[in-house]
Amino acid sequence: xxxSASVRVALIQMSCSKDIQPNLDKAxxxxxxxxxxxxxxxxxxxxxxxxxxxxxxxxxxFEFAETIPGPSTEALSAAAKKHGILLIGSLFEKRTDxxxxxxxxxxxxxxxxxxxxxxxxxPDDPCYYEKFYFTPGDAxxxxxxxxxxxxxxxxxxxxxxxxxxxxxxxxxxxxxxxxYPTAIGWHIADATDVKKGQTDAWETIQRSxxxxxxxxxxxxxxxxxxxNLDFWGGSFVADPFGKIIGKSSHNNEEILYxxxxxxxxxxxxxxxxxxxxxxxxxxxxLTRRFID
Amino acid sequence: xxxSASVRVALIQMSCSKDIQPNLDKAxxxxxxxxxxxxxxxxxxxxxxxxxxxxxxxxxxFEFAETIPGPSTEALSAAAKKHGILLIGSLFEKRTDxxxxxxxxxxxxxxxxxxxxxxxxxPDDPCYYEKFYFTPGDAxxxxxxxxxxxxxxxxxxxxxxxxxxxxxxxxxxxxxxxxYPTAIGWHIADATDVKKGQTDAWETIQRSxxxxxxxxxxxxxxxxxxxNLDFWGGSFVADPFGKIIGKSSHNNEEILYxxxxxxxxxxxxxxxxxxxxxxxxxxxxLTRRFID
Numbered sequence: 001x002x003x004s005a006s007v008r009v010a011l012i013q014m015s016c017s018k019d020i021q022p023n024l025d026k027a028x029x030x031x032x033x034x035x036x037x038x039x040x041x042x043x044x045x046x047x048x049x050x051x052x053x054x055x056x057x058x059x060x061x062f063e064f065a066e067t068i069p070g071p072s073t074e075a076l077s078a079a080a081k082k083h084g085i086l087l088i089g090s091l092f093e094k095r096t097d098x099x100x101x102x103x104x105x106x107x108x109x110x111x112x113x114x115x116x117x118x119x120x121x122x123p124d125d126p127c128y129y130e131k132f133y134f135t136p137g138d139a140x141x142x143x144x145x146x147x148x149x150x151x152x153x154x155x156x157x158x159x160x161x162x163x164x165x166x167x168x169x170x171x172x173x174x175x176x177x178x179x180y181p182t183a184i185g186w187h188i189a190d191a192t193d194v195k196k197g198q199t200d201a202w203e204t205i206q207r208s209x210x211x212x213x214x215x216x217x218x219x220x221x222x223x224x225x226x227x228n229l230d231f232w233g234g235s236f237v238a239d240p241f242g243k244i245i246g247k248s249s250h251n252n253e254e255i256l257y258x259x260x261x262x263x264x265x266x267x268x269x270x271x272x273x274x275x276x277x278x279x280x281x282x283x284x285x286l287t288r289r290f291i292d
Numbered sequence: 293x294x295x296s297a298s299v300r301v302a303l304i305q306m307s308c309s310k311d312i313q314p315n316l317d318k319a320x321x322x323x324x325x326x327x328x329x330x331x332x333x334x335x336x337x338x339x340x341x342x343x344x345x346x347x348x349x350x351x352x353x354f355e356f357a358e359t360i361p362g363p364s365t366e367a368l369s370a371a372a373k374k375h376g377i378l379l380i381g382s383l384f385e386k387r388t389d390x391x392x393x394x395x396x397x398x399x400x401x402x403x404x405x406x407x408x409x410x411x412x413x414x415p416d417d418p419c420y421y422e423k424f425y426f427t428p429g430d431a432x433x434x435x436x437x438x439x440x441x442x443x444x445x446x447x448x449x450x451x452x453x454x455x456x457x458x459x460x461x462x463x464x465x466x467x468x469x470x471x472y473p474t475a476i477g478w479h480i481a482d483a484t485d486v487k488k489g490q491t492d493a494w495e496t497i498q499r500s501x502x503x504x505x506x507x508x509x510x511x512x513x514x515x516x517x518x519x520n521l522d523f524w525g526g527s528f529v530a531d532p533f534g535k536i537i538g539k540s541s542h543n544n545e546e547i548l549y550x551x552x553x554x555x556x557x558x559x560x561x562x563x564x565x566x567x568x569x570x571x572x573x574x575x576x577x578l579t580r581r582f583i584d
Contacts, residue, residue, distance in 0.1 A: 120571050120574060121569045121570075121571060122569065123569065125563075125565070136571070140574075141574065141577060141583075142571060142573075142574030143574065143577075159569065162503070162504065162564070162566045163504070163566065163570065163571075164456030164457075164460065164500070164504055165456075165460075165570070165571070165575050165578060166571075168456065168457075168578060169574075169575070169577055169578065169583075172577065172578075172580060172581075172582055172583045173577075173583040174582075174583070174584065197533055197535055200534070200535070201503045201533050201534045201535075201564075204496055204499050204500055204503060204534050205500045205503045205504060205534070207496050207500075208456070208496055208497045208499075208500030211454070211493045211496060211497045212454065212455070212456055212497060241489055241493050242492070242493045242496050242497070243489055243492070243493075271417075272454070272493075273417070274454045274455065275581075275582070277413045277414065277415065277451065278413075278455065278457070278581065279412050279413060279428070279434060279455075279457070279458075280578075280579045280580060280581055281434075281579075282412060282432075282433065282434030282435065282461075283457050283461070283578050283579050284579055285433060285435075285461055285464065285465075286457060286460060286461065286464075286572075286575050286578045286579075287572045287573075287575050287576055287578075288464060288572060289464075289567075289570065289572055290464055290466075290567070291433075291461075291464045291465040291466070292466065
């Protein structure tokens with residue numbers, strides 16, 4: 001498919017309540033609003049159908065999981081088709097009994113499932129006990145562009161954003177836009193300067209993926225207090241040289257729009273030809289844990 | 293050797309004239325000043341003994357090249373020993389007839405050569421015709437920490453700074469500080485916003501290496517007008533979460549000091565355990581040019 005020259009992205013930054021249906025209803029409403037405002041691509045935040053339940057290890061939370069296809073994916077598919085948009089959603093996927101993933105789904109404008117991505121890097125830290133819930137993605141290759149009506153894109157999820165390897169592999173497989181559905185927040189007990197350092201690092205590393213790879217990076221995070229976390233929002237879109245071309249607040253529900261001129265990718269890569277000079281002969285040790 | 297708990301780094305940001313001796317003399321004087329102010333590690337900028345001659349392809353410029361050992365390395369070795377410091381220099385190395393490198397040298401406080409690094413990623417762009425002069429480094433492994441009296445460090449050079457792979461491999465081989473001797477500037481014809489975008493991307497991607505790897509990043513650039521380039525200085529040190537703990541101006545000769553608390557490395561990596569969760573099983577394709 002021929003890639004579009006300009007893509008209007010909408011990132012839906014919202015707060016979530018405990019029950020699934022009100023969250024899904026809210027997301028569908030915002031998707032409609034974004035489509036009406038001309039969005040070609042709409043991306044929802046990580047686990048947008050529920051609270052970020054990973055703040056504790058609780059068997060009962062497995063009840064939030066859904067299969068693909070399932071109620072959420074059917075609703076998202078229908079919304080993509082209805083509005084004629086590319087729609088990126090996120091869900092707690094039940095693959096089979098006892099096997100669950102944190103999975104992004106991409107529906108094209110005809111409602112078809114263009115691709116899925118099962119989160120590869122899984123965190124496990126206080127308030128982010130994801131290793132309890134999510135089996136790491138096992139696709140081969142693990143990072144891969146998805147072909148869509150707006151060109152090749154890739155979806156990576158939250159903790160993936162700290163890994164240059166993931167962004168690079170997505171870009172090398174042809175992705176021109178990287179989407180990062182995210183759920184990250186400040187611990188309420190942290191000091192203001194610590195919080196600032198965290199959001200700054202989070203934004204910086206994702207902007208660096210845009211720079212290193214000469215592609216757009218679109219990151220969408222939730223807002224609102226849940227348990228001990230204040231989700232910090234700050235959703236943004238960076239252009240292929242890492243310049244932020246749109247950014248949301250840290251505490252309000254918002255739809256962030258960004259018009260992405262896809263011709264900037266080749267322009268930027270010609271002027272800053274990093275892909276040309278990679279020393280692929282010398283990168284073999286990147287598959288090692290540590291070189292000791 | 294046991295790593296030091298605190299390391300005082302000095303980055304010498306200077307302008308250069310055409311002749312080698314005045315540049316070397318200036319560098320030696322600044323090294324002395326830095327040592328007197330308590331620096332344990334002093335790092336000079338890329339090709340500090342000459343103008344940045346790569347603005348044109350000129351056979352005559354090969355005359356700037358030196359062997360190792362040679363006059364520059366002998367002077368640097370003596371300075372390291374005299375002041376009892378770790379000293380990082382850069383030179384245009386003649387390896388043999390017709391084989392030249394852009395090489396960083398690391399002298400320990402006893403004057404011994406702790407290690408060398410031949411620049412791996414070589415640019416070739418208008419005003420930066422480095423592929424004409426410099427054979428890419430061919431060490432195996434290409435990126436490797438150097439063991440010194442202040443612990444393991446790595447030196448990467450200028451264009452390397454745009455490659456997350458280089459920083460990662462250096463960190464995986466144990467480097468706790470990454471040094472980037474650099475010569476990068478604004479083309480005098482560029483617009484102000486273009487210039488701002490360039491310095492911003494340059495700083496961002498290097499800060500991201502600190503974040504991704506949980507290590508210190510020390511970048512030292514030259515200042516001053518040479519030909520069509522205004523070297524933009526802006527030398528800085530970033531801590532293991534990418535926070536800038538010291539930064540120089542864009543147009544003045546300066547010695548930037550930064551006290552690096554090396555215990556922050558483990559502290560940061562415990563709180564943001566990115567190395568723990570790398571998907572080394574899924575990174576094999578990083579050795580490919582493009583996945584098409």
